[in-house]
Amino acid sequence: MRQTGAHGFKGWASVISGVICALLVSAMAAATARAALPAEDSEAWSLRKETGNIRIYTMDQSDSSFQAFKAEALLDAPIESIMAVMVNPASCMEWLLNCTESYGVGKGSFHERYAYSVNDMPWPVTDRDYVLTIRTRGNEASGEVIMEMNATPGLRAENSSRIRVDRSDTFYRFIPEGNKTRMIWLQHTDPNGALPGWLVNTLLIDIPVSSMQELERVADQDNYQGYNLIYDESGRLVDVRQPDGN
Structure with a gap:
């Protein structure tokens, strides 16, 4: 037994x-x-707005009430200046709509680093905060640079006055076209908390339009001029810096 x-x-x-x-x-x-974000060339993208050289698309997500968006624009700024903005951990506050706090956290490298940011929400909605893993890669032959950002909430303790976003995926592709830069931006974020999907989805259009316009303006500022994209012997992007190393 x-x-x-x-x-x-x-x-x-x-x-x-x-x-x-x-x-x-x-x-x-x-x-x-x-x-996983939707493919850039998916036929399921629906054009929602076209203003100037910016086009905004959205797509429903089967596992979320919040839509993904795709934004495309030809920015009137060279890729070197655009990337100088993008690799600055505090630049989120300069160009991204409603970003009110941003800085690098933890130890990282050019190819993989970490950042903390806060998204201001209108009262009485609680502000959202993010801890992001940021991966950057580029190829000298094509000139393209790709950045991917994914929510990694456990890297930093939560703030009781903010709601931590634990699901956010962003993809940026930057393509040089002479002295201009074509930018493709895909993103899907679940903001957590009691926010109705339909309300958030109505805001998806204004966020990339306003942000891309600001990115173009900020990249033209003096402090983002004179940068170079630095490649290693194999043609892999390893840094974005000014010639004097500042």
Whole structure:
């Protein structure tokens, strides 16, 4: 009887262990699926606004009440100046709509670094904050630079006066076209808390339009001039800096 009980316990333990493993695998798969942004060239994008040289598209997400957006624009600024803005951890406050606080956190490198930012929300809605992993890569042959940002909430303790966003994925592609830069921006964010999807979705148009216009303006400022894109022997982007190293 003791042996039967032992075998029974081991049998149930094996079943429970298998269920836990299956749940973990399912959770990991779901997390991977949530992190995936729609393809740039998907036919499901719906053009919502075209103003000047900026076009804004949106797309419903099957696992979220919040839409993803895609923004395309030809910015009147060279890619060197645009990237000088983008690699500055505090520049979020200069060009991104409603970004009121931003700075680098933790240890990182040019290719993978971390930043904290706050998104101001109109009263009585609670402000949202983000901890982001930022990955940057570029290729000298094509001249393109890609930046990807993903919410990594556990890297920093939460602030009781703000709601931490734990699901946000952003993709930027920068393509040099002479002295101008073509920018493609994809993003999907779940802002957490009691915010209706329809309300957030109505704001998705203004955010990239205003932000891209500001990015173009900020990149023209004196403090973002004179930068170079630095590549290693294999043509991989390794830095964005001024010739004197400042």
